Amino acid sequence: MAVQKPSIPKGTRDFSPAEMMRRQYIFNTISSVFRTYGFAPLETPAMENLSTLLGKYGDEGDKLLFKILNSGDYAAGLDAEALRSASKICEKGLRYDLTVPFARYVVQHQGEIAFPFKRYQIQPVWRADRPQKGRYREFYQCDVDVIGSRSLLNEVELIGIVEEVFKRLGIGVTLKINNRKILYGIAEIMGHSDKMVDITVAIDKLEKIGMENVKAELRERGIEDEAIAKLQPILELKGSTAEKITTLRKLLLSSPMGQLGIHEISSVFDYVERQGIALPIELDLSLARGLNYYTGAIFEVKANDFAIGSICGGGRYDNLTGIFGMPDVSGVGISFGADRIYDVMVGLNLFPSEVDFATKALFVNLGTEEEAVALTALRAVHNAGISAEIYPDAGKMKKQMEYANRRNIPYVVIIGSNEVAEGRATVKDMRSGEQSSVPLDNIAQALR
Template sequence: MSMIKPTLAKGTRDFSPQEMVKRNYIFDTIKSVFKKYGYAEIQTPAMENLSTLTGKYGDEGDKLIFKILNSGDYLAKVNPELLAEKNSNAATASISEKALRYDLTVPFARYVVMHQNEIALPFKRFQVQPVWRADRPQKGRYREFYQCDVDVVGSDSLLNEAEFILIYQEALSNLGLKDFSIKLNNRKILSGIAEVIGKPELIIDMTVAIDKLDKIGLDGVSKELLDRGFSEADIDQLKPVILLQGNNEEKLTSLKDVLAKSETGLKGIEEIETVFKYLNALLKNNTTLKPKVELDITLARGLNYYTGCIFEVKTNEAAMGSIGGGGRYDDLTGMFGLKGLTGVGISFGADRIYDVLLELNLFPQYAAAGTKVLISNFDEEAEIYALPVLQLLRDAGVAAELYPASAKLKKQMSYADAKKIPFVILIGSDEMQGDELTIKDMMSGQQQKLSAEAIVALLK
């Protein structure tokens, strides 16, 4: 039998113990902010029924859903005529009933509908789990990645949107990021723009195109709009709006003139102004949280289910795409039979945030190590002596381990270095005869003799 070289599926990764400590640092930091704002955690399955997911993300999103083949002989029950056509899209429903979740929002909507008699409204939940997308892997973009989502359903208050801005600000600041922008727009404004130029039926085509402005430039957006059914005259009307300049207040004033004849567009402007009003009130007596919020008319968020305010967060400290996004969805649960239940939510891109923190060297030193102290092991007598010390450390909440076999000091120190363990306790004959143990700081190389109790106090 030939040997098969082990490989990873493209767009996926293994995570080492050191990486997991850093990833959990991100998750724990974000979760602590979610809890502070009154959100509780749930989890949903990795796979959903394909019918649950399709039709929620637009045509481009649906193409990126990972389908799961039915078990057994999945071709046996397929209509022979479909097979003869060799049309995979037409045959998908016959060979695949399930799929890996594309995001956490649609499964959350499904959860709300199925558990509507068990939850109290408004229902505030957060969720930290992996999602899968059949996208082209590149830096900061993976086929399997984690999302940290926070949503509230059953509340149409725009206070939620204002608080989400603060959640972004607080969580990212706690992770050490200093220069990032929270971009804000409203899908009603975009709908109003489509109305004003006389192409309301092409709202999706317009938003998909202008959402790519920072990637393909104005010329690229113009070409795509032409390909999607817009005229040169339409584009001439759109350009001043797309390239809107000024501060938030100036942009809103300009938009009021542009959208004067669109009731929908004016409603979107009103909602943005209300969010800013809430935000100013929340920060009235706060001198530490200073969110940098930018009204960005080109922000469209390609997902079809957004109906109101939409968010996107980008860091200016590293070359990276968005590290967060979300928005208001007025009737997502209606797709599952529960009408009129509005919701709003945001997501943190944990994998991209990890890459940014790594590049900027923002992980705290303790986040690079799991074990905080290693106890040396020179012989059987030292091993037995060390065991109550080991348990004392663990009882005090200090992550500690005893080297598992008698070995030379150099080998044990190499083990500590490889695992980035910051301290080593050395137990030799002198230590066993006295009341003090030798502890070495692996970073500075300094050693000192302390009692077991003093070492516990030092490491805590």
């Protein structure tokens, strides 16, 4: 067979051990917080029936699905025209997100599930997007949702999770919050409840393009100046959250839906305050979020000290499972962006140093007799739960030290003939260069 120069498909990545240990630190931290709040893990298959996926992400999304060629003789009995139709030769596709498989799971297993159903899911998704910096064709999503309860306590619980996750990771963040019902109320008092999507798409850009450009875009979308004049004071609301809410309540007086949204958001703020949640939370009336299935609270989290898009976001939806025949099931969820969180932590140098080594101590291997002593000592270190290994071949100290350095191993344990004679080991700290002599029985202690 000809020798091939190996490579991987564009837009996909290998994760080296150094990257994986950092990624696992992030995923373990997040899932540990999810578990503390009583959320349980769920996994769905990578492949879903195309009938499950198609039509759920818009026409653009349909084009970005990776389709799996039917196995066996996919072309059997098909003419050229049929072969040009992906739906004739593919029945399955790779999941595009975790939301649709979750909805599918809930509907399929509704009889076995105790509602409210609290689940988290950390799995890769695939999109045939054009690869570019920060955009991949395979990436992990990390979703947490509770479905089957309308209680605002669920929103508050998710805020508590956001606070705890970023506290544990050491990232200073601000949570922005808004409510789709308020956005509807705004459209309503503008006299354009039918154009809510146009309006929210425009005001979502406020931070990026500024008020004048938002107004220009609204005009282009057929909103007259009189309506825009009602919007502007809302977007320019100043003061504390309580002050904003008081003013907003007056401005949206004629919209029952708007009032409901204000009630929801002020209830959430009340809960947050009573629970002593210290996370900075900002009511941002320009926050809209793209996904149109949100119907209540919407969230977005940004890092305070690192310029990157949102690192976490989500909201409440009322009809996720409707498409699969189970209407009126309300839920709320958020999703953590692992790749961006990784970039923030690298940028701010936040990974604890112990995340960066797989092995805490390398036992050097200096010959048959020394090796035998080292193996016994190593076993005791393993039994103490400390990660350690022995260099598998007896040989030059220098080469073994280089190996320890390349693998970022912080301690080297040297057991040479002198040490064997004395019943001791030399433990070398590879960062400081310091060496200390310890009894063979005390190596685990010295490494702690």
